[in-house]
Amino acid sequence: EKNCYILGIESSCDDTAAAVINNGVILSNEVATQKIHEEYGGVVPELASRAHQQNIVPVVNQALKKANIDKKQLSAIAFTRGPGLMGSLLVGTSFAKSLAYGLDIPLIDVNHMQAHILAHFIKDEGHSTPKFPFLALTISGGHTQIVKVSSYFEQEVIGQTIDDAVGEAFDKSAKILGLPYPGGPLIDTYAKEGDPKRFKFPKPRVAPLDFSFSGLKTSVLYFVEKNVLENPNFIVENMNDVCASLQFTIVSYLMDKLKNAVAHTGIKEVAIGGGVSANSGIRAALLEAENKYGWTVHIPKFEYCTDNAGMIAIVGELKYKEDMYAENNVAANARMKL
Ligand code: KG4
Ligand code: ZN
Numbered sequence: 001e002k003n004c005y006i007l008g009i010e011s012s013c014d015d016t017a018a019a020v021i022n023n024g025v026i027l028s029n030e031v032a033t034q035k036i037h038e039e040y041g042g043v044v045p046e047l048a049s050r051a052h053q054q055n056i057v058p059v060v061n062q063a064l065k066k067a068n069i070d071k072k073q074l075s076a077i078a079f080t081r082g083p084g085l086m087g088s089l090l091v092g093t094s095f096a097k098s099l100a101y102g103l104d105i106p107l108i109d110v111n112h113m114q115a116h117i118l119a120h121f122i123k124d125e126g127h128s129t130p131k132f133p134f135l136a137l138t139i140s141g142g143h144t145q146i147v148k149v150s151s152y153f154e155q156e157v158i159g160q161t162i163d164d165a166v167g168e169a170f171d172k173s174a175k176i177l178g179l180p181y182p183g184g185p186l187i188d189t190y191a192k193e194g195d196p197k198r199f200k201f202p203k204p205r206v207a208p209l210d211f212s213f214s215g216l217k218t219s220v221l222y223f224v225e226k227n228v229l230e231n232p233n234f235i236v237e238n239m240n241d242v243c244a245s246l247q248f249t250i251v252s253y254l255m256d257k258l259k260n261a262v263a264h265t266g267i268k269e270v271a272i273g274g275g276v277s278a279n280s281g282i283r284a285a286l287l288e289a290e291n292k293y294g295w296t297v298h299i300p301k302f303e304y305c306t307d308n309a310g311m312i313a314i315v316g317e318l319k320y321k322e323d324m325y326a327e328n329n330v331a332a333n334a335r336m337k338l
Contacts, residue, residue, distance in 0.1 A: 080312055
């Protein structure tokens with residue numbers, strides 16, 4: 001086994017992040033979250049690229065400092081090649097290539113979605129590590145997938161959204177409710193105080209392992225318009241119950257699909273990843289499924305759920321140990337597939 005220090009760099013969306021890993025243990029995991037997008041109610045790609053350019057060196061410096069190592073000790077640089085916003089990816093990709101070139105060390109490209117899944121292999125007492133084969137439910141602002149994971153790098157998408165991602169469904173519904181971006185975590189907060197059975201929202205019918213969320217925001221819009229017509233204060237007065245009902249609908253829809261995937265594959269080892277796996281409703285539902293259906297459930301430590309560079313660093317390390325390096329003409333790929 002090679003002893004190594006890998007720097008991971010993540011810049012696929014609106015978080016500029018850097019992390020250092022040493023033999024599976026995260027030494028630092030820094031993230032600069034871009035506040036600028038809040039005013040616009042969503043990520044503005046041009047502004048994201050610019051903020052990455054401003055943040056990248058300070059964030060990398062901070063990660064090295066917290067890890068208490070000098071950049072000359074690094075064994076390789078791992079970076080997010082895709083999927084994501086092209087302008088954002090270009091900043092991390094160019095920086096990683098230059099740094100690896102300057103230090104004369106290997107460069108390792110990482111698929112962001114693969115990283116959300118492999119984050120489970122970070123050595124940390126805060127979470128458990130799945131056994132192969134397992135099913136991964138990857139739920140974020142950009143993706144909603146069920147992946148059959150047979151080994152680190154054998155990952156097969158067996159179900160996915162045909163339109164919006166589940167994080168978008170949370171954020172767009174939150175926007176309709178007048179909540180600031182990103183609204184997902186706020187819906188979660190209000191939901192904790194509300195009645196999940198008070199209002200009914202439809203669960204779109206698609207193929208057993210696929211998802212559809214675009215209809216949900218439309219039904220939230222109609223629901224709000226109809227009720228506000230009768231009572232202008234409807235949202236303010238019922239925010240907790242609306243959020244709880246909405247979250248209940250989304251979580252039970254995700255669980256229905258996972259149950260279908262378990263039945264389809266016979267695999268009861270289940271892991272989640274992506275920003276939405278921070279949601280308390282999905283976490284509770286999964287833990288309940290351990291007792292109810294005999295699943296073994298793996299939930300990553302909170303800081304490895306949302307976009308982070310720790311997950312890029314662990315994939316970098318796994319690839320480094322297999323000598324899986326990037327070519328020196330590697331380019332960012334906004335639509336990179338698993
Ligand atoms: O993985 P991530 O950080 O970035 C993407 O790759 O998209 O995921 C961000 C998404 C956002 O849509 C955000 O609203 C959602 O994850 N999110 C949540 C929660 N925390 C983050 N959604 C529901 N409940 C939460 N607690
Ligand atoms: Zn992500």
